[in-house]
Amino acid sequence: MATDAAQPSLLLPEAGGGLLAALDIGGTKIAGALVDGGGTVRRRARRPTPAGGDTAVLGAALDVLTELTTHQEWRSVAALGIGSAGPVDIAAGTVSPVNIPAWRGFPIVERVRAHPAVAGLPVVLCGDAVAMTAAEHWIGAARGYRNALCMVVSTGVGAGLVLDNAVRSGPTGNAGHLGHITVDLLGEPCVCGSRGCVEQLASGTSITRHAVAQGWQPDEGPADAAAVAVSARRGHPVALAAFDSAARALAAGIAAVATLVEIEVAVIGGGVAEAADVLFPPLRDHLAGYATLPFAAGVRVERAALRGDAGLVGAAAIAGAATAGAR
Incomplete structure (x- = not known):
């Protein structure tokens, strides 16, 4: 049963007033969000995942990212987390989602870093289910287990x-x-x-x-x-x-x-x-x-507990924790 054990500290950039950005890439949709240090989604963007080639899928992801960057809060973003359907390779920064045939060994981290508004921001890749797990363990249904x-x-x-x-x-x-x-x-x-x-x-x-x-x-x-x-x-x-x-x-x-x-x-x-x-x-x-x-x-x-926000909150949380740990 659930315990009272201390939960891992994740969205640490809140202490400096920052936000975390997140992309959640799946076979049906590509979602994005700005997430604060309490795990609350402040801004959202979403596009359907195209059925075309790798350029079309990347274009949808970058469109989501661009929409997030139009908000004034983007200036406070401390890091960007990408949660993707897998398999992923977090060391190489590549993804090969089984349900996105156009992407095999696709360098998603490199391509996202090339976005002008992302320049200089830490970008952290994780699997979408790992992101969901981080969110649910932090503030969701797995909290305390x-x-x-x-x-x-x-x-x-x-x-x-x-x-x-x-x-x-x-x-x-x-x-x-x-x-x-x-x-x-x-x-x-x-x-x-x-x-x-x-x-x-x-x-x-x-x-x-x-x-x-x-x-x-x-x-x-x-x-x-x-x-x-x-x-x-x-x-x-x-x-x-x-x-x-x-x-x-x-x-x-x-x-x-x-x-x-x-x-x-x-x-x-x-x-x-x-x-x-x-x-x-x-x-x-x-x-x-x-x-x-x-x-x-x-x-x-x-x-x-977090329903459709779990992947976004978790990707942001993992990015926040990785960024804090690297300092």
Whole structure:
């Protein structure tokens, strides 16, 4: 259960009156924000992630950044954090998001540093799920837990780890990348090159694909995970089965992590978590069946508290902490 252990100090630049800037790059959207030392988002910008080549995706990211720089508060920005879908390479400053095919080994830090308004600012890269983990452990649903798994379930599935009260990103920044752990040995091929991955079974895209393949169609609007959730709430058997399948895959992944590192809580955010009412009940049921050893049983499942802001707040927090630590 949660403890009263001291939380890590993250957004330290507040002491000097500064703000932190953040970019959150995913397969569906690219968001940006100015974040203060209390974790409050002061300004926002957002663009859809283009389906085109690397220049188009970079253009959208720079448009978001440019919009942030038009605000007077930009003058107080002390550092910029970039949280990106992974894999990432924090040492090289590159990203290869599975759900952004145009970027492979893309030098995002170098390109962002070339923006005129960024000149001289520290730029810190992290995985988007690690950013979400930092935010939720600092001021969200994982606060007070010494050992936690925090997951983003959206277009893809990512995760980050808190071990011994600290966010652990690993040497390249990809520790905890649960979305590409195999939970179905004979499952379908995944875009990562493996097969039967958690993401292949539990992402919003996968939920929709599963439902459509079984004959489901939305009552109105686009066929997406949100529409499948609407049908599930109405008792549609195919929609309920699609969420049950996703819940089973997530439960298997969470149980594997609990068995390896003895987590206390699994915090789930991202677009699919907006359907917590139809996702969490089967997830908790399946988790009880997979995490059976005494030290792995009893993991709490909680909804992310910061919702869509978690990636932005976390990227800013990691940038703030890295900048303070470098001084």
